Amino acid sequence: MSFTRRTMITAAAFGAAFGLMAPAAQADTRAAWSGCATGEICVYQELNGGGKPCHWDGEDNDWENGNITCSWAGPNMHAKSIWNRGTGSVSAVKFYKFAYFNDFYACAAKGFKGNTGPDAGVHIQSHKWATSC
Secondary structure (H helix, E strand, O other): OOOOEEEEEEEHHHHHHOOOOOOOOOOOOOOOOOOOOOOOEEEOOHHHHOOOOOEOOOOOOOOOOOOOOOOOOOOOOOEEEEOOOOOOOHHHOEEEEEEHHEEEEEEOOOEEEEEEOOOOOOOOOOOOOOOOO
């Protein structure tokens, strides 16, 4: 399981990077890592699967204005944790900073469940499934 940003980054590096992040203004009382079904990619507002999730079972070329929108994924809100519950041969997920798969940011391998990375302040706006990272 891995989440890569052009090069492999370990889960320990993610935790270290986020240990310095300020808490969110509003806390969500959902159980950590909730709302993610088998076969979906899920992103969360807060670290460690906290906050409101957005989830997809397919690709999305625009989280803000596409067919499936993520209500909190605006320019000032960022995905802080990810759970890839993809199945089958196309189960890695590539994330992009802009709509329509522009400016590759990172890839979450099948089974990845953890915080994003040292660049958690980067806005992610689209994703697509892939055979591997």
